[in-house]
Amino acid sequence: MGSPKKNESKGFFASVSSSFSVFSNAMHRSVNGLLGYEGVEVINPEGGKEDAEEEAQRGRWKQEDRDSYWKMMQKYIGADVTSMVTLPVIIFEPMTMLQKMAELMEYSYLLDRADESEDPYMRLVYASSWAISVYFAYQRTWKPFNPILGETYELANHGGITFLAEQVSHHPPMSAGHAENDHFAYDVTSKLKTKFLGNSVDVYPVGRTRVTLKRDGVVLDLVPPPTKVNNLIFGRTWVDSPGEMIMTNLTTGDKAVLYFQPCGWFGAGRYEVDGYIYNSSEEPKILMTGKWNESLSCQPCDPEGEPLPNTEMKEVWHVADVPPNDKFQYTHFAHKINSFDTAPKKLLASDSRLRPDRYALELGDLSKAGTEKTSLEERQRAEKRTREANGHNFTPRWFDLTEEVTTTPWGELEIYQYNGKYSEHRASIDNSGSIDNVDVKSTEFNPWQYGNLSTE
Incomplete structure (x- = not known):
């Protein structure tokens, strides 16, 4: 003032x-x-000058930058801006969308517990808590980099999990992912649809997420709520995900239906999640409540949804400690995702960690990050022209396009399936007995499939 x-x-x-x-x-x-x-926390839906000044002090995003960005973006109001707009690097975080997908693995122990549980309703309690836990990370307001076609991300050394994601399409942007350990297999085909509304953007998860619990072969299907990014240009940017999350046990018909409360003035309702685990006859069996940025708890209930006598609320999940005053509001796990300590031996040259724009931004060099980002985008366009001139189509390396098309609440989705070749690739490296003395950080980022094939 x-x-x-x-x-x-x-x-x-x-x-x-x-x-x-x-x-x-x-x-x-x-x-x-x-x-x-x-x-x-007070949330002003309209934003304001003081909010914008506070936001500028918290990060790189100054109001003069927002003003020029607004002039550029006005013509896209009402449009899907997923991949049609070249965005300034100043609004990005040093992570790609493939790495963002891997953040679901932070609390993967909840899926282990779901697999170990003999109670079919507690399985859904643990599994749906796992699905909600990632929203603490999703409240970050920086944008991840769009992956280059053919880009990958590998995660190892975390809970016995092998995680792989690959960018399988550029227009529309689509990613596929697979993770596995002794308890579960996770498969996702992800396609985001956006609607730019001026000072906000609606994000619709046109994807399919499936989890298979290995002990009994139970298959769980997840439909998350849409997300809204508020005050993109004017005011302090914040994220909300009002609506229902539904996780269905496709084997038994049981389901979890959890409602994310919308945020009102003075922060009323923000972060709150409430709902029930239902049996196949749609009778409530367990109530769940909590906040997606703090913890979730459950309690057995009667057919009216009221807590059963002589039962207590039991905490199922609690957010892990986070670094104080982190520049990018990262969790400890988010830092692990960017670290080469969680990379397997002989990392694929197409891995997101090796992107020069992402790495420059991580080091705080915005100028170099912007230059490298432009260079990668130009190279991607050039490779596409060469490929099309030769009559060739892009083919993902680790996932196959199936004939299955599924209907989601926000549109039709073609399904990509993990083809198992990555497991064979990793097994051959592990069985070779060779020690890779190459400094992986010096490996040139190389996702290109046509005209510049990776040799790993």
């Missing part, structure tokens, strides 16, 4: 605006004190 002189120099309307800001802040403190919500 400026001094009277500053307000005077800015004119009458600026002065009035500042006065409203003083009133709003005072009302915030008073209401919080009266209601006992001291320190609660």
